[in-house]
Amino acid sequence: MNILHTIASMDAKAGGPTTCTFDLATGLNALGCRTDILTIASGNRATSSIQAPFIKTVPFDAKTPLQISRHCRHFLQQNQQYDLYHTNGLWLDINHATCAAARKFRKPCVLSSHGMLYPRALERSFWRKKLILSLGHRNDIASATCLHATCQKEMEFIRTFGYKGPIAVIPNPTPPVKWIDTIIENHSLKRIGFLGRLHPVKKADKLIKAWKQLGNKVADAELILMGEGTPEYEKYLKGLAAECKYGHITFHGFVNGKAKFQELANLKVLCLVSDFENFGMTVTEALSVGTPVIANTTTPWKDLNTHHCGWWINATVDNIAITIEKALHLSDKEIDSMSIRGKRLVSDKYAADKVAEMMATLYKWLLGECSKPEFVYE
Structure with missing residues (x-):
């Protein structure tokens, strides 16, 4: 199966969602589940981005308040070989464009909200988010084939928000430490x-x-x-x-x-x-x-x-x-x-390999290739 993840940024300093998306895609590819990441180049030349063969980076053109990217939309329209779409985050055009492409091509769409539907997160820039929801993003959430939560508490808040479809509770992946044999632990220091x-x-x-x-x-x-x-x-x-x-x-x-x-x-x-x-x-x-x-x-x-x-x-x-x-x-x-x-x-x-196996199983279920996993709640 061919999977496309999308995320607004793969900047090295962008935080948790960026790291998690990269680690998950790495684990999925290691399992033989072909996974690409579509992202937008940084508008800050001083910021370095994570690089990998499976990361498809389009030129930066997300200059409007909603960060609309014609390059991103063009990629989605021209690359229709993906069996399933998985967007990371909310509120940005790349998330909306991914959901719209999945609906257009009649493919499953998974949405990882990364904590953005928690009440405290919704309170920040409340009026901006309310406007964005009215511009199609509420429909993106409601019509997603499945939402991904990293813990039970996040699932509860997704339900409180009003989403009624399946929710997969899968933790974020922790990759093996590459340098584990060279790292010296010293927990006796104060x-x-x-x-x-x-x-x-x-x-x-x-x-x-x-x-x-x-x-x-x-x-x-x-x-x-x-x-x-x-x-x-x-x-x-x-x-x-x-x-x-x-x-x-x-x-x-x-x-x-x-x-x-x-x-x-x-x-x-x-x-x-x-x-x-x-x-x-x-x-x-x-x-x-x-x-x-x-x-x-x-x-x-x-x-x-x-x-x-x-x-x-x-x-x-x-x-x-x-x-x-x-x-x-x-x-x-x-x-x-x-x-x-x-x-x-x-x-x-x-561990990243176990999390990747869970996500691959979720994809297989959404594509009709296996029975519903125990970590999916309907």
Whole structure:
């Protein structure tokens, strides 16, 4: 079968949906499920894009507020060999054009909303999204053959939005770490980490405030923030960090590839304290190199408690401080046990090859080649 994924950007710094789409397509192709990705070149020449033979990049022409791309639409009209279409994200013309092409050619269409139908996500730019829905995007969602959710909570919000068709609950893939044999794990260091966009919704400020609250209890520890944000927000975070009298707080900027995994492997624990997170790829990335994770209960990471490889907490400043203190006082033996359990969780449930097999099975079902999978809810 021939599958076409579409996504607005494959920029290296574009975030979770880009990484997930690439990793999924890589896994599907490895299974023999021929999968291409259609995307639009970046309008920023300083931004690098992920490259692969199966990525079909059209020239950038998405200059209007709705990012309408004639090149994207032309590709969809001229390349009709695909058996199934799978679009990633909402609100942009590439998503609408993909759904329209699937309807025109009478092919199945899967839509991965990537958390964009969560109430908090819908509240952002509410009036713009309401207008976009009225311009055909609501019909795109309603008429999609199947929606893809990464967790049960996302499925619930998709139902609340009003979608009545099948929903496949399939987690995001975690690819094997290419450099796993060269990465040296050291979880005995008193280093607490944050990895992600430096954006208000990620709540790195709460982490810094918790660090300040701990005072001399973190005098010999280090808080590392990895990621980039707007100059204004980074300035705000660095101002908060300057108020902390004890411990070290360092900003490492954007990290990727082997450097990212080596940084994760040198942490005692990683913190994901976002107000909202659909999945949180940094969690599986950290667990894959044996680093326990502290995650907010507003993220879908109850597995951290269930599998005893981290802490799933109501991430108030007080609770973050209490949990960091607890983590810093764990023995090396206790951390090693959590590390083993975290790696096992990723291997058993979130490994890219297993996720790709689930998605390939979904495609076969939608094409009438097998019975309904157990992870599809109607």
